[in-house]
Amino acid sequence: MAELLRTHPLMAWSRAFERLPEPVGITVEPFVATADVRLASVGAAASEALGVDLPTVPNTWVPTGTGRAVWLGPDEWLLSSTTETPEQLEARIRAAVLPLGGSATDVSAQRIGLRLTGARVRDVLAKGCSIDLHPRVFARGSSAQTSLGQAGVVLMALSDAGDDYVVLVRSSFAGYLADWLLDAALEFTTTHDS
Amino acid sequence: MQLIECPWCGPREEVEFSYGGQAHVPYPDTPGELTDEEWARYVFFRDNTRGRFAERWHHSAGCRRWFNAIRDTATYRFERVYRLDEPRPVTP
Numbered sequence: 001m002a003e004l005l006r007t008h009p010l011m012a013w014s015r016a017f018e019r020l021p022e023p024v025g026i027t028v029e030p031f032v033a034t035a036d037v038r039l040a041s042v043g044a045a046a047s048e049a050l051g052v053d054l055p056t057v058p059n060t061w062v063p064t065g066t067g068r069a070v071w072l073g074p075d076e077w078l079l080s081s082t083t084e085t086p087e088q089l090e091a092r093i094r095a096a097v098l099p100l101g102g103s104a105t106d107v108s109a110q111r112i113g114l115r116l117t118g119a120r121v122r123d124v125l126a127k128g129c130s131i132d133l134h135p136r137v138f139a140r141g142s143s144a145q146t147s148l149g150q151a152g153v154v155l156m157a158l159s160d161a162g163d164d165y166v167v168l169v170r171s172s173f174a175g176y177l178a179d180w181l182l183d184a185a186l187e188f189t190t191t192h193d194s
Numbered sequence: 195m196q197l198i199e200c201p202w203c204g205p206r207e208e209v210e211f212s213y214g215g216q217a218h219v220p221y222p223d224t225p226g227e228l229t230d231e232e233w234a235r236y237v238f239f240r241d242n243t244r245g246r247f248a249e250r251w252h253h254s255a256g257c258r259r260w261f262n263a264i265r266d267t268a269t270y271r272f273e274r275v276y277r278l279d280e281p282r283p284v285t286p
Contacts, residue, residue, distance in 0.1 A: 058202045058257070073257045074202060130195075130207040144203070145256045147210060152255055 006031070009112060009171050013178040023120040024185040026178075029113030029166065030082070032067060033089040037077045039102035049096035052079075061143040061156050070143050070154060078107070078154070078168075111154070111168040114181070120188045122162050127184045131155065135162035149180035196270070200253045201261045201277045214250030216240045217262045218282060244268055246285055251275075 010017075010028050017026045039046060039054070047053045052064040054077050061070040067080035081089045086108035093104035116125070122133050128149035132138060135157070142157045154168040169177045197205040222228050222236055241247070247267050252260050264274040264285055274283050 059204075073259055145258075146206065147255050 009174045023118040025117040033086040210255035217248040
């Protein structure tokens, strides 16, 4: 019987990403365990049970040590972990929030991450995203759920210089968004290496 | 493109939102006793105001929360947005 191996939806794009020049770098983030958390109210009890202060300011994210906690709504967060399996993360989060009336669902397969780094990535993003990404208003710790090239994404700023972002996109939209990003980055690539 | 102010996310492009019809339409107090005509009035009949109109909107491409807005149906101008748990603001 054939062995089922998980292949990355952007495997076919890796060569194209590698050829991009440094100012518009795109790298595929490794798979991470991700859980969607619903919790009506956060407080000391939730922070203690989860081991992280869930961000309550809209459109922000915080590092959690082994992952990230992203604000998705006033009662909804996205927690990721690079060290746990999806089952472990879901079980741990569920055990933590269930006594508080919350819920946790494994959504690891829902989204994949793209890391955008370089001095011109903000110009690339601006071609299909209406959010003001200037570091003055979208500094490290900012996040936004919005549309990028008409695909729904979660954007996160990783630096205060406006040159480091993570884009979370639904797996089924990843190929489309990769094509879109490569096209948007075209003007920053030099002709001789295309 | 017009910006709509989400009570959670702030101003976002209009395409991120979807329309939810008239706001403040209360569910019947005694649903078991309603006649077909009363049900039809509750389900299908809405005001068709020219001017300020309280509406439900959904930030579907963003935080996916419902909120209410006072919009002028003649000018399409959003005059006020407010959360579902806030009372309808008094507009002049």
